Amino acid sequence: MPVQPIIPPELHRADGAPRRVGVEIEFAGLSIADTSRLIRYIYGGEEVVLDEHRRLVRASRIGDFTVELDMLLAHPGKPETPDAGTLDRVELKVRAAIGDAGSLVLPFEVACPPIPIERLGDLDALVEGLRRNGGQGTEGRLFYAFGLHFNPELARIEADPIIDTMKAYLLLAPLLRADMGIDLARRMAPFVNRFTDAYVDLVVDPDYRPDLRDFARDYIHHNPSRNRELDLYPLFALAIPEVLRETPADPHVKPRPTWHWRLPDSRVGVPGWSIVPDWNRWVQVERLAIDRWALAELGALWADCRRARASADWPQMVRRWLAPW
Numbered sequence: 233m234p235v236q237p238i239i240p241p242e243l244h245r246a247d248g249a250p251r252r253v254g255v256e257i258e259f260a261g262l263s264i265a266d267t268s269r270l271i272r273y274i275y276g277g278e279e280v281v282l283d284e285h286r287r288l289v290r291a292s293r294i295g296d297f298t299v300e301l302d303m304l305l306a307h308p309g310k311p312e313t314p315d316a317g318t319l320d321r322v323e324l325k326v327r328a329a330i331g332d333a334g335s336l337v338l339p340f341e342v343a344c345p346p347i348p349i350e351r352l353g354d355l356d357a358l359v360e361g362l363r364r365n366g367g368q369g370t371e372g373r374l375f376y377a378f379g380l381h382f383n384p385e386l387a388r389i390e391a392d393p394i395i396d397t398m399k400a401y402l403l404l405a406p407l408l409r410a411d412m413g414i415d416l417a418r419r420m421a422p423f424v425n426r427f428t429d430a431y432v433d434l435v436v437d438p439d440y441r442p443d444l445r446d447f448a449r450d451y452i453h454h455n456p457s458r459n460r461e462l463d464l465y466p467l468f469a470l471a472i473p474e475v476l477r478e479t480p481a482d483p484h485v486k487p488r489p490t491w492h493w494r495l496p497d498s499r500v501g502v503p504g505w506s507i508v509p510d511w512n513r514w515v516q517v518e519r520l521a522i523d524r525w526a527l528a529e530l531g532a533l534w535a536d537c538r539r540a541r542a543s544a545d546w547p548q549m550v551r552r553w554l555a556p557w
Contacts, residue, residue, distance in 0.1 A: 235508045237352040240518040242387035252346035254383035254490065255355055255507060258302060258339035259500045260376060261368040267299045267342060270361045294354060295345025302341045339378045339498075346385065356506050368501040378498040380507060382514060383490040389471050391444040395435070396527060397491070398447075400520035401462050402432045403530045403550065408513050410547040412497065425459050433538065438528040448475045458482060463492040529553075 245251055262270070268279050268287045277292030286300035344355055370378050387393065405426070431454035434440060442450065448468045452475065458465050469476055470487035493514060499505040520526055530553065537546055 234353060234356065235506055235512070237349060237508050238512045238515040239350065240384075240515045241522050242518070243349060244387065245385065246388045250348040250350075251385045251387060253349055253352060253385065253511070254346040255344045255352075256379075256381035256383070257342045257344070257359070257362075257500065257507070258378035258380070258498045259342070259362055259367045259369055260339055260378070261366040261501070262340070262362060264299050264301070264340060266365065267340065267362070268297075270365060271297050271299070271342070271358065274357050274361055292345070294347055294351070297345060298341075298343040300341055300343075302339050339376070346383070349384075352511055353506075353508055356508065359500055359505065359507060362500045363503065363505070369498040369505075370496075371499050371501055380495040380498045380510060382493045382495070382511060383488065384493070384514060384518075385490050386467070389467075389489060391442070391447060393521065394444065394467075395441065395447055396524070397517060397521040398462070398464075399436050399440075399527050399531065400517045402427060402436055403527070403534060404517055404520060405461060407547040407550045408516070409496075411513065412495070412510070425457070426461060428454060429538065429543065430454065432534070436527075436531040436534050438531045445472055445475055448472055449478075452476075452479055458484065461494055463494065466490065466492055 240251075243251060264285060264287055268289055271277065271289045271292065272279065275289075275292035275294055275297075277289040277297070280288040280290055282288055282300075286298070289297040289299070342358065344358070347354065368376065370376050431450075434450065434454070448464070451464055451468075455464075456479070465476070465482065465485045466488040467490065469485050470489055473487070476485070495510050520530075530550070533549065533553065534546070537543060537549060542549075
């Protein structure tokens, strides 16, 4: 029986609408054209060719999908409608050639439409379709380091729940990584960096309770790159864009009312692999985030662990602590 998505403590936004989650899946083994055709077979919709390495499947039964080579230089700009007529033909050919070369080593990515959390399992039909048609994830080649990304919509864009969720994530991240059984290629790849111990020390301290602007400034100071497991730049771009204006511009940042959680493995080529167990790990974070007492106790325990230079034991310490919780 398929694993069912666990429902988080807050299923609705503050305005009463259902919370949604976006999913991005990286893979190899299928062309963009074949992937677009597969999406339309499963979910319906119509195809729009944006450039040689990027297509939109519009108006499917669950929303709009984007399929693209995960390489910015391969695309002549990334609006939601084709713009090839506005570009020099030589530039288009150069970018297409860059994409052709990049497709040999870089993943393709499907950006799925945001869907209600309880319908997350509907996307496993796409995972199964990719596998049956030759799709491969990290397991496919030694040098494949493909990821799975979740973009859970926030229930409320307020300082306290955002900070509590970040505390919970930082406290649980070592245990979540241990439970994932991360592929060797992904462990060796430098694409997504973990948070430093110094930043964890700052945030999980029970007394750490800044306003949202100071929280964002602390995050940016300690994490000047978007290459982190839990990327908050899209959220800051929406909620407090003036803080981001204090930093160098990043063309990848799009304002979104979501967390951006980068998971280290996409295993679309493994029979039976599902995105749901990884989603259920995220729900552990949200469950811990609503328990201020647990956050304070674990924050103090982290400090004790650091003083004892026992950080390597943290996953097992957290597992034992949470067992009766």
